[in-house]
Amino acid sequence: MSSHHIVKEDQEPALIIAQLGGIPDSMLSQLLEWNPIVITDAQNIALVTQQAIKVDVLIANEPVDLPQDHILLLPMATSFLDTALTFLIGRKCRAANLVSTDTEPDLIRQYADQIHAVLLVNGKRIFAAKSGFSKWKPKGETVFLYGDAVADIRGLRPTGEREYITVADGFYSIYFDKPYGLIGERL
Incomplete structure (x- = not known):
């Protein structure tokens, strides 16, 4: 079997980027390998796109100059992470990796029966x-x-x-x- 497998849409874990510094660049490259849905917010869009990462969903309440074409713009509900996870659950996405430097892990427990979310933060992998x-x-x-x-x-x-x-x-x-x-x- 070749190393090129067919991956169905939303089968691979989505990637939610709250802050890029949460993991080493080599790990970020591995997470991006299967072209997951990438979600970020207005504070991080410039840094994320400077890293040549294609963003699929941008969560923001204010107008933003979009640095890429074909980005879905979503208004923020209660919080960035809550909005991102709710969006993915609505798409029937089963898993997500969340890259951050300071996120409170309890949010992933709130959604544990709907999506398998893994928080990658400060050298740790946290999961429900x-x-x-x-x-x-x-x-x-x-x-x-x-x-x-x-x-x-x-x-x-x-x-x-x-x-x-x-x-x-x-x-x-x-x-x-x-x-x-x-x-x-x-x-």
């Missing part, structure tokens, strides 16, 4: 997981837990605020007292 989440990791790997929904933890030892380390090679498990909790890993 169902209670009973289990994953294999080698001993000594760092796991971050966000919010107040954690009910039980197995295979992890606390090392700081919201920070845990795997105690052995093998699976760790996290149980929440809400349908979803937030887990972070280093990139």
